[in-house]
Amino acid sequence: MTLVLYHYYEAAQGPFRNLSSLPLEEAREILGMIVQEGKTFASQRAGDYMETRLILESRAREAFIAKGGQPANLYPHYMTLGPCNWLCSWYTEPNVVQIDWDEFDDRSISFTYGDLFPTMRYEDGKPYRKQVYTKGEIREVIARYGLPQEWNKHGDRGPERYIEAQIWDENVIGRYYPSIYGGL
Template identity: 55%
Template sequence: MCSPADYLYHYYEKSRGPFANLSDLSEAQADEVLESIRKQNEVMASRRDQGYLVRRRELEGLARELFLLKGGKPVRKAPHYMVVGPCDWLSDWYKESAFVQIPISQFKLDTLSFSYGDLFPTFSPRVNDGKEYRRQIYTYQEILELIQKYGLPQEWNRDGSYGPERYIEVQVWDDGPLGRTVEA
């Protein structure tokens, strides 16, 4: 029987390809790419504010630090991003959306961390609703427990009316399994 956490998904703009990661670029290169995306104004990333890249790097550092404290073994300095299970809402972020799905069995579990929702609202000082999964990074076993307790956000919060969590974000700290993708 399949579990909701059996497959990880990565959504992307088809013309750019999967796993194109701003965090792998220098600050200047990342600024240039993001500015180009803003000028094209065709995808969700064009709406990122000017402080986005700085905050992203802060959150990636925090996620890595918290993951290490839980025994995680990140290989990369900054993660690639995936989500647990399919999430139709993410397809709307792109002009020509595509995704890859990878069985979780392809990953070393100690190279995956999870947040119940996107890192940005999960660690936002403006989100103070007291939910237990705020400001937390989880291991695979821990996220399975949260899924058992709450379900997948993309199922109970399809339109975002119940809060900022719309999916479970996976921070992928190893490039190895990303070459074995099934494109859809």
Template identity: 50%
Template sequence: MDLYEEATFLYHYYERNTGPLINLSELDIDDAEKILKKLQKENNTFAAKRPENYLIIRRELEQKIRELFIKKGGEPKKGFPHYFILGECAWVKEWFQNGMEVKIPIKSFNSKSISFTYGDSIPAMRFQDGKPYRGQVYTLEEISKIIKLYGFPQEWNKDGKYGPERYIEVQVWDDEPLNLCK
């Protein structure tokens, strides 16, 4: 499976009032905490239900994912990624009060600037149930092989009934292909 050849798209879902590609990890920890607390207080979205230590866990995992990606030949241009989903997952819009999406062809990205986890990175990197794709970071070539083996989680596990993997997360480590979205 060649994801470049199959006209595959990356999707970024976001709250209309906030705008796309707002990244808590790029903010000072105190500012990020204030924003997260405001989300938790003001609305009942998915983001509002994150645990108290969410930002600490997220930043630690982002560093680990970045290091693993570099070991595999990745060339991240950023310290923290933007998050996308490989393939459409329209139900993710329901996680927001007024969900929107950005859709970008995967061909727009240099393969050395995007990494993948089979599932959302937090459970993919932390959940231990013996599945071979847990704790793994994949390159474009590697995720193509994983998809051949297991398929797209958003197709076989949309509701999360079969585990925490509900989509393939893409970590985008370069702002340049995203500049038109901002």
């Protein structure tokens, strides 16, 4: 089975724009402008979103390192494993990048069964909560539970809507979008 990663984004802004890569105050300012505009899914985020995001990203990074991951960045770029059309509703003019997962070094990519936020915060006893998976492990999780975007298309069966991939370096992304990262 060929596995493809998807990155959804606002067409006018371009792909792989990442609030976590900015100084905290600048990220808060940008998020504040997004909230004021009120046009996209991101405009619904809570006031402590950035602080919570940075804590969860740090936990995911530490868990990934404990499993042999070698993240080059302190923060990940986000993609989904397989398509998730629901994510198009997050954007005014959605666009998507698709990259074969084999292009990513196993030591630079982790996964959560669901979005990082609910996966790391929900307390409902599901075995995949607070877990970060490697490429090999996520295949086993899919074999056991399936793809959330298939069994929970409408979000009525829990917060799992997709499998999230956390990309911990820019090597592959830089090859696809060299203008974003100065030709890396």
